[in-house]
Amino acid sequence: MLRNWHLPFVVVLGFGLLSGCSEPSEQLRVGVAFETLQTEYWVASIEAIEAELRRRNIEMIEAVADNDANRQLDQIHILIARGVDGIIVSPKDSMTVIPMIKAANRADIPIVIYNRPPADNDGKSVTVVADNYKIARATVEYMAECAVKTGRKYKAMILIGDLGDINAIGRRDGFDDALRPYSDTIEVVARVPTEWSQDKALSGVTNALQVNPDINFIFASTDFLFPPLISALRTAGKYKKIGEEGHVLLGGFDGDPLAYSMLVEGYLDADGVQDVYFDSAASVDAVVRMHQNQIVESIIRDPGFVIHQDNLEEKAGQMWGAQIARSKDLTRLQL
Amino acid sequence: MRLSGWNVSNLGLTYAPVLLYAGVIGTFGILSPSFLSTENFLNIFVQCSAVAIVAIGMTFVLLTAGIDLSVGSIMFLCSAIAGTSVLHGEFPVALALLFMVIGGLFCGAVNGYFVARKGMAPFIVTLSMLFVARGSGLWITQTRSMNLPDTFRQLATTRLLGIPVPVLVLAVVVITAHLILTRTVFGRQLYAVGNNPHAAERAGIDVPNTLMAVYIISGACASIGGMITLAQLAAVSPNLGQGRELDVIAAAVLGGASLFGGRGTAFGAVLGAVLVETVRNGMNVIDADPYVYPVIIGLIIFAAVLLDSTRHRQLAKLRRRKIRTETS
Structure with a gap:
């Protein structure tokens, strides 16, 4: 027989089990492709993204293209082939990212563009960028x-x-x-x-x-x-x-x-x-929500500050x- | 004495690069009189001294029909070694500079070994070194910028007899290189190897040793160029020297070096570096639209190379011995 003080405990446990059942059994994997790590800003960004992913118990696969847009496109294809659940990419410029968006769209993998907005295109992506x-x-x-x-x-x-x-x-x-x-x-x-x-x-x-x-x-x-x-x-x-x-x-x-x-x-x-912390948290949040088929606004602006x-x-x-x-x-x- | 048409065109073609340079100076001088100040010219030499020194080393390599794509990365790796030695190892600055030279010599020797002893293509060997050196530099610095003590900057700003140290270093390097190329057996062998390596070998020249030496010289020049850049910036950034190999090759070719070997001079490399820096400086001075910079620099490089190739073709034609064939 359940005592009165047991009831809330059982309810919470039940919710926990149910919500656990609704989560995918496997750990999410997100590919993070950076064009470069050659300034403090980029290093701080990738470290903040890594910390945010770790906090959410998401595995990160890292790729750095050393300023080479073609290599970055190859890396995106490799991430897709490895079956990642989402991609966060910091591209070299606004044009070379478009084929990456198209490739991710074809594979039905959510893609978030970090820091550099893409040029006009009909692909589906979310951009997180400082104003x-x-x-x-x-x-x-x-x-x-x-x-x-x-x-x-x-x-x-x-x-x-x-x-x-x-x-x-x-x-x-x-x-x-x-x-x-x-x-x-x-x-x-x-x-x-x-x-x-x-x-x-x-x-x-x-x-x-x-x-x-x-x-x-x-x-x-x-x-x-x-x-x-x-x-x-x-x-x-x-x-x-x-x-x-x-x-x-x-x-x-x-x-x-x-x-x-x-x-x-x-x-x-x-x-x-x-605001690197805002940008990284917003990027991870966007990729997770897109993976869950939620609607995410196409541009998330970091207001920054002086x-x-x-x-x-x-x-x-x-x-x-x-x-x-x-x-x-x-x-x-x-x- | 009257100059014939042949003499005038010969004279014009011989000094075409100098005339182009004079044209550039004249144009910017008219647009902004402050461009013509002595201090500004000294400034141009200071700014281009690193590229000019590395271009001199590149000229040695180009003379043998080789190429060294790793110079920019060697500049970075050596700077990273020096920065880490001073900041983390607490070594004195002089010792850090010595480490830079040793690093440059070592990278050059590795390039030279694989090109000269293993017969590998210089493009592939030095491209590999480009990645290895830059990767090693990034590993050493952990991609973090290093801000160095002011002692480094003093090296670049100190003047001896009113001349900035970087310009003096450039003068020493260019005169030494000129003497090596024009007054030594090794210098003559370089031109021979560049013109025809098989004929040079048959003539008794030790081609592998000659090739080995030019890559070591190029590595050493890259480390000295890195030293000057480091002194001017007083900082090691993760993209130090990135793309510098292209500036350096452009300077050497602008100065008359041939990518096919056998042609080039030390003073030519300096002239090429000075020409590019003069154009950049001139556009800063007249506050040109930033979009115009690459267009103008590209056009000047194209004009200089076109002029140079035309010059060589015409001079060869003018100097060709006219042999009249007997008609029966």
Whole structure:
């Protein structure tokens, strides 16, 4: 005979058994195909996805294409042949991902595109991407407000990413639109194409500072370009802390550990942060829900946020670079 | 003395690359007078010094009708070794730089061994080295960027007699390479091997040893190029040197080296590297539309190579001995 206190226990156990019966007996397997792991952002992303999959007891099969779109397509075919239950792919660009989407669709395997949205196509996929335009615009607007407060005139430079990358274009457009209302205070005098390369960024920034030594407002489309930017500024004697005479207003995008360190040290004014934890959780959630035949919106936008000197304490907990820097005791990186 | 039409065209063709370079400088100079400042020219030499040094090493390889696709990865691997030695091993910077040179020599020797002793195609051997070196570098760095102490950057920014150290290093490398190519038996043997390896072998030249040496030289130059890049950036990024092999081959070919061997000079490689960097610098200076950069650089490379091949064809025609055949 069941006692009264046994009843809820039995009900919970019964629900547990029933829900256990409704779950597939085998562990899910998700293929995660990244185009590259060559920046801190990509490493942090794949690690966050791996952690989220592990938390949900899903097996991960990893593939990295080393910047080769053809190899990535082969890897997608191999993942399909291995019978994965879902694919998360971070593609090289918006075009080369389309055959991957088509291949996954033919095999009826859900596919989530991480960080780079595909070009228009009739395939079925879900894209998880940071709102590059909005985050860049908000970051540069904050910098512009800082500039206006000083009452001085500014000459600006932007380090543009790869012109074939839609994310780079979104960030550039965000920069342009943010500065348009401030044209009487801030004049854009240099646009340096970097192709996401530190070497090219160094020579471009050095050349621009050579011709325009009075540049005092710089936005880097990725934090990955901070090392050459710092090197060029130091050589020109312009790497100064906020509040020091000759400080160059600096902004970046990504939220990596070096950016966090620069914020803490007082060299960086603002940084647009892609929320890696949101992106990875949303990607895994989308692939699982698609596997369960649930309806998932086709684009999940990471709103991101801007971290700056005024909200550093409040926002650092959400900044992935801050977590890495703190966990590895890198709060004071070599600058 | 009057110059005949033959002399003028001969002179024009002989100095075609220099004329092209003068045209590039003139155009950017008109568009932005600040382009013509001494400091800007020094800046161009500093920026291209790494590529120029690696291109000199590549010229040695191209002279033997070989190719070295691994130079960019060797630059990265050596930089990763140096960065790790300093940051994690707490070795002094000088020792880290020595490790870089040893790393470059070792990679070059491995390339040379398989090309010279095992008779494997240079393209395949160096392509394999490209992957092995980059993979090893990524493994060492765990794909993390390394920000290095300011001592590295001081190496790139220090000036001796007003000349930046990278430019001095380039000067030492180019003069040494020029002397080797023009004043030594080894240099003459290189051209012979490149023109006809079988004839060179029959003439008593040790072709395998010669081939081995050029890949070691290329590896050493790649490590020195990596050293300069590392000093300029004061950071090791996971994509350091990526795609550099193409810049380097373009610089060597722009400077007159032939992909089929037997032709090329050390100063030519430097001129090629300087030309590409001058165009890039000029577009920065005039704040050109970023979309135009690859188009202009591609057109200039095409024009230079076209000019060079036309020049060689025409000069060969002009210098051909005219033999009149007897008619009966």
